Amino acid sequence: MKKNIIYFILVFLCPVILTLAWWGLFSSPSLDIREEGKVRYVYLDSRGPYAKLQEKRNEVLYELKKQGILPGASITLLMTDPRTTEPDNLLARTGYIIDKETNLSPPLKYAELDPRKVLVATIKAHPLFAYGKAYGAILAYCQKNGFKLQLPTVEMYNKSILSVEMPFPIGKEEITS
Numbered sequence: 210m211k212k213n214i215i216y217f218i219l220v221f222l223c224p225v226i227l228t229l230a231w232w233g234l235f236s237s238p239s240l241d242i243r244e245e246g247k248v249r250y251v252y253l254d255s256r257g258p259y260a261k262l263q264e265k266r267n268e269v270l271y272e273l274k275k276q277g278i279l280p281g282a283s284i285t286l287l288m289t290d291p292r293t294t295e296p297d298n299l300l301a302r303t304g305y306i307i308d309k310e311t312n313l314s315p316p317l318k319y320a321e322l323d324p325r326k327v328l329v330a331t332i333k334a335h336p337l338f339a340y341g342k343a344y345g346a347i348l349a350y351c352q353k354n355g356f357k358l359q360l361p362t363v364e365m366y367n368k369s370i371l372s373v374e375m376p377f378p379i380g381k382e383e384i385t386s
Contacts (some may be wrong), residue, residue, distance in 0.1 A: 238332035238346040242377060246350055248322040250284045252304030258296040259287065262303045269304040272317050280305035282367030288360060306365070322363065327374040339371040340364070347375050368384075 251273065257266045262285055273280050288300040302320070314320055328350060330343040346364075351358055356378045363374040 230242075236332055236334045236338070236342070238330040238343045240350055241331070243327065243329060245322070245327050245374060246323060246324050248284070248296075249307055249309055249311075249319060250302075250304055250322070251280070251307050251311075251317050251319045252276075252284070252286075252302040252365050253316065255299075255303055256297075257299060257300045259291055259299055259301065262301060265301075266305075269317065273305065276314055278307065278311055278313070280307065282306050282365050286361040289337045289362065290358060290360060301321055303358065317373065324364040325374075327363075327375040328377050329375075330373045333370045335369070336366065336371070341371075343371055343373040347373060351375075 230327060230344055251267050253269050255262055264367060265319075266283055266285070270278070282305065284306050285301055285303040288302070289298065292317065304317075307313075311319075328347060330346045332339050332343050347362075348358060359376040359378055361376075365372045365374075
């Protein structure tokens with residue numbers, strides 16, 4: 210019986226734990242307050258559950274490939290809070306960062322984020338873990354410092370690194386975490 214437990218641990222449990230660690234299960238996000246520059250992005254609007262944003266992002270990628278445009282990092286602007294909005298009424302923009310000189314054709318839209326002061330949570334992890342950890346850190350920071358989540362949040366995912374930016378509340382002092 211004891212021999213079976215040792216084999217179970219070595220053959221099953223250790224590889225599972227190592228895989229989850231490699232995916233970022235034990236990673237923690239870093240928080241920073243900084244000034245971000247202008248960002249130009251291509252997107253499609255989305256209405257409905259945020260779990261379906263990847264489908265919309267794939268539509269954007271398909272259109273970019275049709276138009277011969279090389280996308281940068283993925284970007285999503287969450288316009289509504291899923292904690293207070295019905296799933297069918299959630300609003301977002303999702304797409305990719307693009308060069309300033311890129312010309313687009315419909316149905317793609319483009320917009321720019323102006324320079325802004327943001328609270329940024331950054332984490333290197335699989336999306337399965339990254340989003341929850343990043344938003345958890347931002348929400349904990351907000352609660353600790355006496356303000357609410359500011360929208361829209363900007364999510365950028367590139368090479369296994371997720372950055373979630375929340376506009377820093379106007380009139381708030383920079384409070385360390």
